[in-house]
Amino acid sequence: MDSSRVYVYGIVHAGRSLPPDVRGVGRPAAAVRLLPVGELAAVVSDVPDDLRARRRDLMAHQELLTRLGAGAPVLPMRFGMVAEDAATVRQAVEAAAATHLAALERLRDRTEMNLKATPAQSGIEALVRADAGVRRLLADVRRTPSYEGNVRLGQAVAEGLARRATEAVEEALPRLSALADGFVRGPDVPGCVLNGSFLVPNAAQERFRAEVERYAAGCAERVELRLTGPLPCYSFVPQDGAEPGTPARTSAAHAGVGG
Structure with missing residues (x-):
C-alpha cells in the first residue's frame, strides 16, 4: 500500500458510520476509513501498490458504494480516483462543500x-x-x-x-x-x-x-x-468541482474515472 496517496470512494455526510466489515480495493483488501471535512466526510483507503481495473476491484468498489448508499445518500466516485494525500482530499471537499451538500440532499432516499x-x-x-x-x-x-x-x-x-x-x-x-x-x-x-x-x-x-x-x-x-x-x-453527481484529487494515472483511469 502507498502510505501517502489516498483512494477516494465517495463523499457522505459527517457522522456516518461505515457498514461492518466493509473493505476496499486491492489484495489484501484495503481498510476503509472516514476522513471528516466539516459537515462532510470522504470515504477513503490507502492506495494498493498495483491499482488496476481488475474485476475483483471494480466489484469491491461498487459493492462498498452500494452498501453505503443503502442507508443514506453517498456521492460516488468512479473507480480509480486517487489523491496525492489526505490534505488534498480535505481541500477539494471543503472547496465544493455547498455543491456536495446540495447533491447529497437531492440523492436522499433515491x-x-x-x-x-x-x-x-x-x-x-x-x-x-x-x-x-x-x-x-x-x-x-x-x-x-x-x-x-x-x-x-x-x-x-x-x-x-x-x-x-x-x-x-x-x-x-x-x-x-x-x-x-x-x-x-x-x-x-x-x-x-x-x-x-x-x-x-x-x-x-x-x-x-x-x-x-x-x-x-x-x-x-x-x-x-x-x-x-x-x-x-x-450519473447524478455534479460534474464540476465534485471530485477530490486526481485520477490515478494507471489503467484504472480508463475504467470510467469521473463523477
Missing part, C-alpha cells in the same frame, strides 16, 4: 436504475410484415440471389430493427420518467439504442421495475429491455 435497450432479434418477421422496403429487398434476393443483395438486405434489416426499437423506447420514456426524479442518457453502448439512467425514489423502485417489465412484455417484438439496479448514483 437510487440509480440503468436501462439498456437493444433491438429485438425475434422481431424480424414483424419487421418484414411492416416494412415494404425490406419486403422488396427480400423478394429481390429470393428471385436473384447475390452477395450484394444479401448485404443490402442485412443492412436494411439491422436498420429497421434499430428504428423499431428506438421508437418503442421513445414511447416508454415519458411513462418511466414520470416515476423518476431525473433521467440522463449515458455513453453509447454497442448494439444498444438506449443506455439511460433514472434517479428513482426508493419508494417507487418496485413500481418502476414493474413498469419496465410490463412494457418489455408488450413490446417484445420491437425491443429488449435490461434494467440494472439499484446502483450508486454515478
